[in-house]
Amino acid sequence: MIRTRISLVFFAAAFAHAWILQPAAAQGSRADYDRAAALREAVQGKVFRDRVTPHWMEDGRFWYRVELPGGKQESWLINPRTGEKTPYKQPEAAEGGALRPRFPAGVRSEGGSEEADVLFENHTEGVIRLFWVDGGGQRKEYGSVPPGGSRRQHTFAGHAWLVTTEQGKPLAAFVAETGAGKAVVTGAVPAPPSRPARDPGRSLDGKWQAFLKERNLWVRELAGGKERPLTTDGTAERFLDGPLSWSPDSKKLVAFRTVPAQEHKVYLVESSPADQVQPKLRTLDYLKPGDRIAVSKPCLFQVDPAQEITVPDALIPNPWDINRLRWEPDSSRFSFLYNQRGHQVLRVVSVDAVTGTARATIEEQSKTFIDYADKLFLQYLDQTHEAIWMSERDGWNHLYLYDTETGKVKNAITHGPWLVRDVERVDAERRQVWFWAGGVNPEQDPYYRHLCRINLDGSDFHDLTPGDGTHTVQFSPDGAWLLDTFTRVDLPPVTELRRASDGKLVKELERGDASELLKTGWSYPERFAAPSRDGKTPIYGVIWRPTHFQAGRKYPVIENIYAGPHGAFVPKSFAAYHGQRYLAELGFIVVQIDGMGTNWRSKAFHDVCWKNLSDGGFPDRIAWLRAVAAKDPELDLNRVGIYGGSAGGQNALAALLFHGDFYKAAVADCGCHDNRMDKVWWNELWMGWPVGPEYAANSNVTNAHRLQGKLLLVVGELDTNVDPASTMQVVNALVKADRDFDLLIVPGAGHGAAETPYGSRRRADFLVRNLLRVEPRHEGSAPENR
Numbered sequence: 001m002i003r004t005r006i007s008l009v010f011f012a013a014a015f016a017h018a019w020i021l022q023p024a025a026a027q028g029s030r031a032d033y034d035r036a037a038a039l040r041e042a043v044q045g046k047v048f049r050d051r052v053t054p055h056w057m058e059d060g061r062f063w064y065r066v067e068l069p070g071g072k073q074e075s076w077l078i079n080p081r082t083g084e085k086t087p088y089k090q091p092e093a094a095e096g097g098a099l100r101p102r103f104p105a106g107v108r109s110e111g112g113s114e115e116a117d118v119l120f121e122n123h124t125e126g127v128i129r130l131f132w133v134d135g136g137g138q139r140k141e142y143g144s145v146p147p148g149g150s151r152r153q154h155t156f157a158g159h160a161w162l163v164t165t166e167q168g169k170p171l172a173a174f175v176a177e178t179g180a181g182k183a184v185v186t187g188a189v190p191a192p193p194s195r196p197a198r199d200p201g202r203s204l205d206g207k208w209q210a211f212l213k214e215r216n217l218w219v220r221e222l223a224g225g226k227e228r229p230l231t232t233d234g235t236a237e238r239f240l241d242g243p244l245s246w247s248p249d250s251k252k253l254v255a256f257r258t259v260p261a262q263e264h265k266v267y268l269v270e271s272s273p274a275d276q277v278q279p280k281l282r283t284l285d286y287l288k289p290g291d292r293i294a295v296s297k298p299c300l301f302q303v304d305p306a307q308e309i310t311v312p313d314a315l316i317p318n319p320w321d322i323n324r325l326r327w328e329p330d331s332s333r334f335s336f337l338y339n340q341r342g343h344q345v346l347r348v349v350s351v352d353a354v355t356g357t358a359r360a361t362i363e364e365q366s367k368t369f370i371d372y373a374d375k376l377f378l379q380y381l382d383q384t385h386e387a388i389w390m391s392e393r394d395g396w397n398h399l400y401l402y403d404t405e406t407g408k409v410k411n412a413i414t415h416g417p418w419l420v421r422d423v424e425r426v427d428a429e430r431r432q433v434w435f436w437a438g439g440v441n442p443e444q445d446p447y448y449r450h451l452c453r454i455n456l457d458g459s460d461f462h463d464l465t466p467g468d469g470t471h472t473v474q475f476s477p478d479g480a481w482l483l484d485t486f487t488r489v490d491l492p493p494v495t496e497l498r499r500a501s502d503g504k505l506v507k508e509l510e511r512g513d514a515s516e517l518l519k520t521g522w523s524y525p526e527r528f529a530a531p532s533r534d535g536k537t538p539i540y541g542v543i544w545r546p547t548h549f550q551a552g553r554k555y556p557v558i559e560n561i562y563a564g565p566h567g568a569f570v571p572k573s574f575a576a577y578h579g580q581r582y583l584a585e586l587g588f589i590v591v592q593i594d595g596m597g598t599n600w601r602s603k604a605f606h607d608v609c610w611k612n613l614s615d616g617g618f619p620d621r622i623a624w625l626r627a628v629a630a631k632d633p634e635l636d637l638n639r640v641g642i643y644g645g646s647a648g649g650q651n652a653l654a655a656l657l658f659h660g661d662f663y664k665a666a667v668a669d670c671g672c673h674d675n676r677m678d679k680v681w682w683n684e685l686w687m688g689w690p691v692g693p694e695y696a697a698n699s700n701v702t703n704a705h706r707l708q709g710k711l712l713l714v715v716g717e718l719d720t721n722v723d724p725a726s727t728m729q730v731v732n733a734l735v736k737a738d739r740d741f742d743l744l745i746v747p748g749a750g751h752g753a754a755e756t757p758y759g760s761r762r763r764a765d766f767l768v769r770n771l772l773r774v775e776p777r778h779e780g781s782a783p784e785n786r
Helices: 030-043 515-519 580-585 603-607 618-631 647-658 680-687 693-697 725-736 757-772
Strands: 062-067 073-079 084-087 099-102 115-122 128-133 139-145 150-156 160-165 170-176 179-185 208-213 216-221 227-229 239-246 252-259 265-270 280-285 295-302 307-309 319-327 333-340 345-352 358-365 378-381 386-391 398-403 408-412 419-427 432-438 449-455 470-475 481-488 491-499 505-511 526-531 538-544 555-560 589-594 635-645 665-669 710-716 742-746
Touching (some): 073 505, 115 128, 115 170, 139 150, 170 179, 208 239, 208 252, 295 319, 358 386, 378 419, 386 419, 398 419, 526 618, 538 580, 555 618, 555 757, 580 589, 580 757, 618 647, 635 647, 635 757, 710 757, 742 757
Parallel strands (some): 555 589, 555 635, 665 710
Antiparallel strands (some): 073 084, 115 150, 128 139, 295 307, 319 333, 419 432, 432 449, 470 481, 481 491, 538 589
């Protein structure tokens, strides 16, 4: 059992205007709401030495700058070869030295933390205008510069600036880097950064142009312009389609024969449009589980003389998707990835370009599901006729090396009771793979991401980032060094310089300083781990307490839930403000937990969700909460509430339907309450296909009569992610079952209506009223949108 506890202190008098501490009995007061609303702003800008951005020099050294209290800064010069760290004074940048010229089209700002200074010089014969371009591409004018004139402009690293003529014609664009630089505007517009993509319809030898016409596949001889069809049987119900793929020798061509999906319309009523009195009807195409999806299968054609070479479909009988089509360099065959509907079969199929004979070179099967959305990796090594493939076949997500000629596994590249999260890069020449892993250090939280390297034969494994936390890295330009930054919810970022070949520590560069933050009365979240339903598998979560927490006093508990099987959701990185702190400040202890059925643990851990989304990991969550309460009696498990949105909305209501003896109040926002009502891909992946009785068994609609406790349903009338009718069908079932509940429909809102200022305040009020058992006294003040 892992447990970290940090003592709490009161906020400094400097924040007395926003932080009026009340006795614990005043929970739910106006002061509590005001303090909670001010919390985000009060804790910002009080962590220092937490970000390192390297600026590499031609001699292999780099410098960086860190922020210090009081608006001060330090700059340091690092020699990676020796680990020497010396103070550094940045010289005045040469012309353009702190700027990156960009093609004007599409430029927009990024980053924005480190200060910069740009001197714009107008070397044109006319007036130029300066525009800052925000992250969304919107322009804000910052004045003009006359011919021969200049203007110095303060900005931030990563911010984009567009220069135009007086009439608005783009002349140049620049992205600022840290420090000072000069932007010389001559009027010559830089060239676009890349050439247009090659036309996939044109053969590589330049002789043929393939194209789609009247639902059929045609080719044109580019020399003479003569056109002829390769197919003539295309109809609206069955037609030729792209993508088109030519063989390297330009003799063969692959297209797809497609049967379109059925039509499934979802209708939304916008009750209160801004531009008219009458409502508007909105319509969107939205396939749901069990609907007929589009089916596309590859067709092989010889171009001259024209002939279709039949590709048998025994290996591709019912595709959910066919993609990643590629030709062998010698044009002898092509291959593609086949994902079967139901997601229990995934295979690489290779087709002989002469005979059309198909065989499976890689095949994956599962009795539950194959997580193609998050655990799919395939990279070919053409020179050695090999491929790297990702699989959970041994119970953990790992990499395997295949012989593509024989279809046999040569060896497991990685193995053990941990998993590969994703692949960073493959070095075919050195026969190495760099990848992100979880659980490689059994003493650490298994959700922490570590960058690792291993040889393709499974030898010489290195955890390049061993620090106890979750990691991000920045490589040197030559790839020889990496800056490893790791963090936890209870540890500000630590940045180390490491050798990229084996992860050997060269020097700790910076350790985030949260001392100014702690002076305000802020406290670190608490990490906690406790056994799951099986009594042995550790379940991980985080605890937030109010700043006015009093040891020995009982506090209601609120769980923030999202149990979607596609991920894991408990925060792992340090942040001065998590949204959960808002509710904690009103007088609650707030927790977040990743139970069984979520991602990034073993296959068995993940499989709990299979055709079983109503489980939501609740047996693990309840066991975890009881373990916390056994150590910390301040948790009042007689007053436990829960809230969540989307899949979390489905989970929050399920808590009251299936575990109403434990959870007493729930706020369910925009939930996919019946998996037959939600989007086709997400629900079929976890609930299976064809639609079986499990869909109804797991539905909040069919189980609505089981409701115990207090319920607030929230939905936006214009939710295009989850059909709002999913919530209204719950409402209908609750009415028929004569169950009491609250309903908030937010006009004009989309997905996540409870995150609007009004929805957020109503959620807080509901939990205060039903768990603190006092009437909220905020006098209508709405919290900020978190």
